[in-house]
Amino acid sequence: MERAQIAISETFFTSFAKLPKQQQKKVMEFVTKFKLNPFSPGINLEKIQDSRSEGIRSARIDQTYRGILFKPQSGNMFMLLWVDHHDDAYDWAKRHNCEIHPSTGAIQIIDTQYIEQSSELTPVTTSFDKAESSNDKHVSLFSDYSTKQILDLGVPSSFLDRVLCLTNVEELEQLEHVLPADAWEPLYLLAAGSEYDELLSEFQGEKAQEDEVDTSDFDTALKRNTSKRKFMLFDDDAELEQMLNAPLDKWRVFLHPSQRQLVEKHWSGPVRVTGGAGTGKTVVAIHRAKWLAEQLPSNSNKKILFTTFTKNLAADIEVNLKKVCSIDSLKKIEVVNIDKWIHQFLKRHKYSYQIVYEGDRKRQHCWKNALNQKDEALGFSEQFYEEEWRSIVQEQRINSVKEYARARRIGRGTALTRPERMKVWGVFEEFRNQLNHFNLKEISDAMLDVANIIENKEISMPYASVIVDESQDMGNQVFSLLRKVVAAGMDDMFIVGDGNQRIYNRKVVLRHCGIKVVGRSRKLKINYRTTEETRRFASAVMQGTDADDLDDGLDSKGDYISLLHGEKPVIQHFENLDEEHGALIKNIEALVDEGISPRDICVVARTESIKSSYVNEMEGKGLQVYPVSRNGAEDISKPGIRVATMHRIKGLEFQYVMIVGVNEGQVPLAYASSNDPMEQRALDFSERALFHVASTRAIKQLFVSSHGVKSSYLL
Numbered sequence: 001m002e003r004a005q006i007a008i009s010e011t012f013f014t015s016f017a018k019l020p021k022q023q024q025k026k027v028m029e030f031v032t033k034f035k036l037n038p039f040s041p042g043i044n045l046e047k048i049q050d051s052r053s054e055g056i057r058s059a060r061i062d063q064t065y066r067g068i069l070f071k072p073q074s075g076n077m078f079m080l081l082w083v084d085h086h087d088d089a090y091d092w093a094k095r096h097n098c099e100i101h102p103s104t105g106a107i108q109i110i111d112t113q114y115i116e117q118s119s120e121l122t123p124v125t126t127s128f129d130k131a132e133s134s135n136d137k138h139v140s141l142f143s144d145y146s147t148k149q150i151l152d153l154g155v156p157s158s159f160l161d162r163v164l165c166l167t168n169v170e171e172l173e174q175l176e177h178v179l180p181a182d183a184w185e186p187l188y189l190l191a192a193g194s195e196y197d198e199l200l201s202e203f204q205g206e207k208a209q210e211d212e213v214d215t216s217d218f219d220t221a222l223k224r225n226t227s228k229r230k231f232m233l234f235d236d237d238a239e240l241e242q243m244l245n246a247p248l249d250k251w252r253v254f255l256h257p258s259q260r261q262l263v264e265k266h267w268s269g270p271v272r273v274t275g276g277a278g279t280g281k282t283v284v285a286i287h288r289a290k291w292l293a294e295q296l297p298s299n300s301n302k303k304i305l306f307t308t309f310t311k312n313l314a315a316d317i318e319v320n321l322k323k324v325c326s327i328d329s330l331k332k333i334e335v336v337n338i339d340k341w342i343h344q345f346l347k348r349h350k351y352s353y354q355i356v357y358e359g360d361r362k363r364q365h366c367w368k369n370a371l372n373q374k375d376e377a378l379g380f381s382e383q384f385y386e387e388e389w390r391s392i393v394q395e396q397r398i399n400s401v402k403e404y405a406r407a408r409r410i411g412r413g414t415a416l417t418r419p420e421r422m423k424v425w426g427v428f429e430e431f432r433n434q435l436n437h438f439n440l441k442e443i444s445d446a447m448l449d450v451a452n453i454i455e456n457k458e459i460s461m462p463y464a465s466v467i468v469d470e471s472q473d474m475g476n477q478v479f480s481l482l483r484k485v486v487a488a489g490m491d492d493m494f495i496v497g498d499g500n501q502r503i504y505n506r507k508v509v510l511r512h513c514g515i516k517v518v519g520r521s522r523k524l525k526i527n528y529r530t531t532e533e534t535r536r537f538a539s540a541v542m543q544g545t546d547a548d549d550l551d552d553g554l555d556s557k558g559d560y561i562s563l564l565h566g567e568k569p570v571i572q573h574f575e576n577l578d579e580e581h582g583a584l585i586k587n588i589e590a591l592v593d594e595g596i597s598p599r600d601i602c603v604v605a606r607t608e609s610i611k612s613s614y615v616n617e618m619e620g621k622g623l624q625v626y627p628v629s630r631n632g633a634e635d636i637s638k639p640g641i642r643v644a645t646m647h648r649i650k651g652l653e654f655q656y657v658m659i660v661g662v663n664e665g666q667v668p669l670a671y672a673s674s675n676d677p678m679e680q681r682a683l684d685f686s687e688r689a690l691f692h693v694a695s696t697r698a699i700k701q702l703f704v705s706s707h708g709v710k711s712s713y714l715l
Contacts, residue, residue: 004038005077006031007222007233008240010254011109012080017247019083023065027083028244030061032237038078045069048090052097052112056081058090066090070098072218079218079231081109100215101183103152104204106226107218108180115158141166141191149196154183154203154226163187173565182226182257185526185563192561194525202258225257225264242323251283252324262522263287266295270493272510272517274549276560277538277696278529281496282651285469286317288494290325292465293332295491302464304333305485309473309504311337313651315633317469334463338478339443345450353441353449362440370431375423384414385427387679393428394444395476401425411678447477454484461485470651471497471550475506479513499547499555503647503690505682509552517551525559527696529653531566534702538695541688541713569695569702573710580707581617584660587703588623588641591656598624600655602642604694606669610661615643628652646694657698659691664709667691688713 016027030043038045044060057078059067066089068082082092095113100106142150142164155163159179166172169191176184186199204226214220221227232253234240243253255263262273262284275281285306292304306321308314314337321333336344343355356363371382392412398404404425405418416424435441441449454461466486468474486492493515510517527535539557547555570587574580584603591601603618605611618625618641626640628648642654649657661667668687674680691713695702706714 003076004035005075005233005235006035006240007077007079007231008243009079009081009109010230010250011082013243013247013250015082015084016244019065023061024244026061026065027067028241030059030067031080031240031244034059034078035237048093050094052094052110053099055098056093056096058093068093073216075219077219077222077233079107099156100213100218100221101154101156101226102213102215104154104182104226105213105221105224106154106180106182106229107221107231108154108156108182109230110156110158110180111178112158114178115162139167140164141168141172142187145190145196150187152200152204153186153190154180155187156180156183159183176563180230182229188563189526189561194559204257225255225260228260229254229256236326238326246323249323251280255283255287256280256526256528258522258524258526259284259287263291267491267494267520269488269490269520270495270510270515270517272521272550273494273496273524274498274521274555275496275524276498276527276535277501277693278527278535278562278653279524279560280528281498281524282317282320282469284524285467285494285496286320286324289321289333289467290329292467292491292494293325293329296332296464300332300464301462302332303462304465304467305341305463306333306335306467306469307338307341307482308469309338310470310647310650311340312630312632312648313337313470314340315631316651319633338474342443342446342450342481345453346446349453351446351449353439353446355443355446356435356440357443362438363435363442366434366438366440367431369434370427373426373430375426378420378423380414380424381675383674384676385424387674387676388412388424389428389431391679394442397444397448397477397480401429404428413675413677413679444477447481451481451484461487465491465494467494467496469496470501471495471508472499472502473497473504473506474508476508476513479508479510479515483514495550497550499549500542500545500557501650501689501693502547503650503686503693505686507548508550510550511552521549521551523559525561527560527562528564529699530562530696530702531564531700532562533566533568534695534698535560535562537569537702537704538692541692541695545685545688567701569698569704571714572703572705573714574705574707577613577707580660580705581614583705584614584658585618585621585623587658588618596656598639598641599626599636602628602644602649602652602654602657602697604644604646604649604657604659604697605661606646606666606690608645610666611643611645614660618643646690649697650693653697653699655698655700656703657694657701658703658705659694660705662691662704662706662711662714664711667711667713 016024033040034043045057048056048058055070055072057069057071059069061067064086065083066086067080068089070079070081081098082089084092095111097110097112099108099110101108150163151160172188172191182203186203189199190196222231222233259280273281273284289304289306296302306317308317314335318335321330321335371385374385392407392409396407398407401422405421463486466482549555572583574583588601592598603614605614615625624640626638626642628634628642628644630648634652668684674683
């Protein structure tokens with residue numbers, strides 16, 4: 001007998017995750033047997049009396065538990081919808097139907113009982129008589145749109161009357177867990193001010209290209225992005241087993257249509273994807289890497305280079321790639337932070353210089369010697385020279401006094417005449433001489449050397465594509481180099497980032513680096529991680545700032561929204577550190593008493609030294625603590641309350657985040673200041689972005705505490 005095909009719904013994974021471990025094991029065994037022979041007597045596949053759908057079936061897991069499936073009229077495909085205790089499973093089955101939406105072509109699970117039990121609908125004013133009843137409080141929330149327009153957004157016909165009777169967003173929010181997500185989300189975004197046509201494109205995807213939907217053809221429906229958001233057909237047994245072993249990691253298989261459109265497509269050139277925290281940019285990048293690796297011919301020697309700024313983010317990404325990729329695909333993806341990649345490349349090419357960074361002792365020695373050349377008559381501070389070197393000379397890759405004389409210095413607080421530039425250049429020239437004398441190179445100059453080696457030796461690079469995550473933390477030097485690392489062409493670069501999360505004071509203008517993204521720029525707008533309450537708090541931290549779109553344009557902030565709701569952030573201020581310590585312990589113990597796993601709680605501080613005070617207090621009270629290392633991925637098997645710096649928590653997420661020590665002088669750090677107005681704005685932006693990033697790591701609730709004098713960011 002032909003093996004059955006099994007599509008599994010997101011609702012099934014949700015119900016499966018709630019089962020005891022022993023029952024989960026039995027369900028996994030059931031799925032294996034079912035695929036071999038769904039009509040085996042031991043499975044006891046049968047129709048359900050009083051079901052709303054002819055296709056709904058039940059199957060025996062054991063004496064106590066039942067699986068609920070949907071069997072289309074034709075074919076050998078079954079859809080697993082739910083699993084539960086016998087009576088609860090049958091109750092769920094009698095309340096739900098599974099159907100294909102005639103407009104979007106998406107497979108939807110419909111709560112039919114809700115409509116039947118709805119109270120009498122309140123008459124509303126339609127768009128036709130709204131002008132005569134402008135003061136009527138019962139004007140429909142969607143009175144500006146026709147019935148067809150509402151249906152085309154994915155609203156099931158059985159819910160149409162109920163939706164048209166809504167008069168405010170609060171009523172709409174009551175339908176969040178009743179309407180299918182692919183119907184509720186566009187309605188909520190439409191009510192929040194999004195453009196109708198834009199929503200239609202984002203939520204329908206490729207369905208917009210079809211003429212008509214066959215509402216009986218489930219095989220075709222499963223292939224649409226609109227369905228893949230909630231249903232996945234598993235042909236690979238190993239992939240299915242991996243998913244059942246971690247049923248809450250739904251991001252592994254389920255993508256929003258707007259995300260999948262970015263992932264599973266051959267692009268004619270570089271792609272830029274922006275979006276606020278929690279919109280799934282990294283998830284999209286990970287799935288893009290997987291998809292591209294699967295597109296490579298089996299005999300190809302090319303790889304996908306997946307790079308980011310910090311080594312800990314690279315470690316986190318590698319862990320997550322292992323969750324979604326086969327062994328063969330993983331072999332085709334190279335994950336490495338950009339600095340490590342540069343070191344490895346130069347080592348292979350017998351590079352004779354030692355690469356140094358700002359904090360290195362040897363570099364500081366060279367800089368100190370160079371400053372001895374500064375003309376005291378100019379009256380410029382040492383900080384001025386440091387900022388001029390970093391922001392102008394290195395950023396614009398200036399190598400001579402002639403280039404410096406012509407350099408643009410827009411935004412620098414101090415104007416320089418040509419003679420003054422000649423004198424200032426003397427310091428920079430001496431600094432380069434000092435570095436050369438000691439056989440040293442800054443990372444920016446090392447990047448130029450890598451680019452020159454590739455070009456001069458005409459090296460054929462081994463990469464078919466480059467994927468860049470957290471691109472806002474990389475400057476022009478990095479992207480100019482990456483442009484040489486992969487040949488221009490189809491699917492060459494995929495760049496994701498968010499200007500509001502720039503924490504390292506580097507800015508990129510992609511087109512200045514030879515990377516043209518015109519016509520291939522997209523923005524993700526729905527925050528799936530944090531609640532709207534937390535998003536508002538985190539966004540308020542960035543109020544009054546302007547974030548760029550990675551290509552010298554401004555990023556709009558009004559189109560970023562969360563669909564989740566929850567408790568407001570808890571903001572607490574105390575007279576002294578001891579009181580704040582006590583409140584922290586109390587908050588942690590309250591959550592643990594509610595059954596929250598310590599692994600789901602992360603305490604965050606601005607720096608390592610600030611963090612240590614709170615760690616000592618927690619350990620002194622008998623709490624087990626797990627520091628999230630700066631040099632590797634989090635080990636989720638380790639017990640304990642997570643503790644991390646604001647920099648380290650970037651890229652991670654926890655159910656509860658507690659940001660501590662948000663005091664004056666700590667957030668922002670006292671030394672994060674400059675006499676140069678432009679540099680000061682950039683430093684303040686970086687500090688605000690860091691606080692913003694830390695705040696958006698919270699899934700369910702955010703706690704923020706301070707003592708003494710609170711941070712100006714909390715005023």
